[in-house]
Structure formats: C-alpha cells, structure tokens
Amino acid sequence: MTFVTCDLCDENADSVSVVTGHNWFSYGGRSAFGGEVVTVKCFEDNSRVKEHLATDGKGKVLVVDGGGSLRNALIGDMIAENAVKNGWEGVIIYGACRDVDELAKLDIGVVTLGCVPIKSVRRDEGQLNIDITFGGVTFHPGEYVYADNNGIITSRHALL
Known part of the structure; x- marks a missing residue:
C-alpha cells in the first residue's frame, strides 16, 4: 500500500480527521499503512490486544486506547509476529510498545507514543x-485509518 497522508488530506479535505496533540513514533517495518478500524480499550493490560491480533486482520488496523500510559508495553515482538501471520496491516497504540529492534524487522506498521522495556500486566481486561x-479524534470500528511518517488520519470511507 503506497500513499502519503498529506496527499490523502489534500484530496479528501472534507472527509478526513487528523489525530493531533501527540508525538507519534513508528516502530514497525512498514512506514505507511492503513485499513479498516478495529478498536481495543485497555490500560496496561494487553490481554485483548494479544487476543485480537491472533484473529484474521486482512485489511485491518488495530487502534488501541491504552490511556496514554508509557509504564507497560501493550505490544512486543511475539504479539506483532502473530499479527503479521494473521494479515494485520498495522497497530496504532495510544500507549507504549517494546522490542523495537525486532518490530522494525516485521512487515507491519506499529505506531505508538513511545517504548518501554516492561511488559504488560495480564488481568484479562x-x-x-x-x-x-484520543488526539482529538474518535475512532469508530468499521471506519478507516491511515498512518505514515507525516501523521495519522481517519475517514468514514476507504480512501484507497
């Protein structure tokens, strides 16, 4: 999937929303990715993230509201490897990741607020x-999200 969010914004100015207010970091092997939104809301517990990325994700992006916590990573190399096997396009986490050197080798987009070496707690929540x-945007399951080094945008309809 080749695109630039700047161009998508220019071409669809009336139908996109831009995630603002945060510095985002790209850790995955894909610098640009997009797809249908699937959401998880959790705080320092990646049980649902792990569970969901173990399902078919072809054409989808998992968007995670981790409450902005940088105390525990919500994704690492093993969960990301499983996501690649299941066809996920990418993961956007309002929180942290870990295993960044390994994430960079995987064919998946991973965008987070930062990284931390501490794994998630597991409470099945x-x-x-x-x-x-988060970031001034509401992510609705079934809509679309696109991310690259310029930023993150959402749309009610597929742009590509």
Whole structure:
C-alpha cells in the first residue's frame, strides 16, 4: 500500500480527521499503512490486544486506547509476529510498545507514543470494538485509518 497522508488530506479535505496533540513514533517495518478500524480499550493490560491480533486482520488496523500510559508495553515482538501471520496491516497504540529492534524487522506498521522495556500486566481486561477517543479524534470500528511518517488520519470511507 503506497500513499502519503498529506496527499490523502489534500484530496479528501472534507472527509478526513487528523489525530493531533501527540508525538507519534513508528516502530514497525512498514512506514505507511492503513485499513479498516478495529478498536481495543485497555490500560496496561494487553490481554485483548494479544487476543485480537491472533484473529484474521486482512485489511485491518488495530487502534488501541491504552490511556496514554508509557509504564507497560501493550505490544512486543511475539504479539506483532502473530499479527503479521494473521494479515494485520498495522497497530496504532495510544500507549507504549517494546522490542523495537525486532518490530522494525516485521512487515507491519506499529505506531505508538513511545517504548518501554516492561511488559504488560495480564488481568484479562479490556473492551473490544467500542468507540475510542484520543488526539482529538474518535475512532469508530468499521471506519478507516491511515498512518505514515507525516501523521495519522481517519475517514468514514476507504480512501484507497
């Protein structure tokens, strides 16, 4: 998938929203990715992230509201490897990741607020496919998200 979010914004100015207010870092092997939004809301517990990335993700991006926490990583190399095997386009986490050198080798987009070496706690908590909000944007399951080194945008309709 080749695109530039700047161009998508120029071509679709009336139908995109831009995630703002945060510095995002790209850690995955794909610098640009996009697809249908699937959501998880959790806090320092990646049980639902791991569970969801173990399902078919062809054409989809998992968007995770991790509450902005940088205390525990919500994805690492093993979960990301599983996501690649299941066809996920990428993961956007309002929180942290780990194993960044390994993530960079994988054919998946991973965008987070930062990294931390501490793994997630597991309490089997979290909510799937609910509306989540961060960066001034509400992510609705079934809509679309696109990310590259310029930023993250959303749209109600597929842009590519």
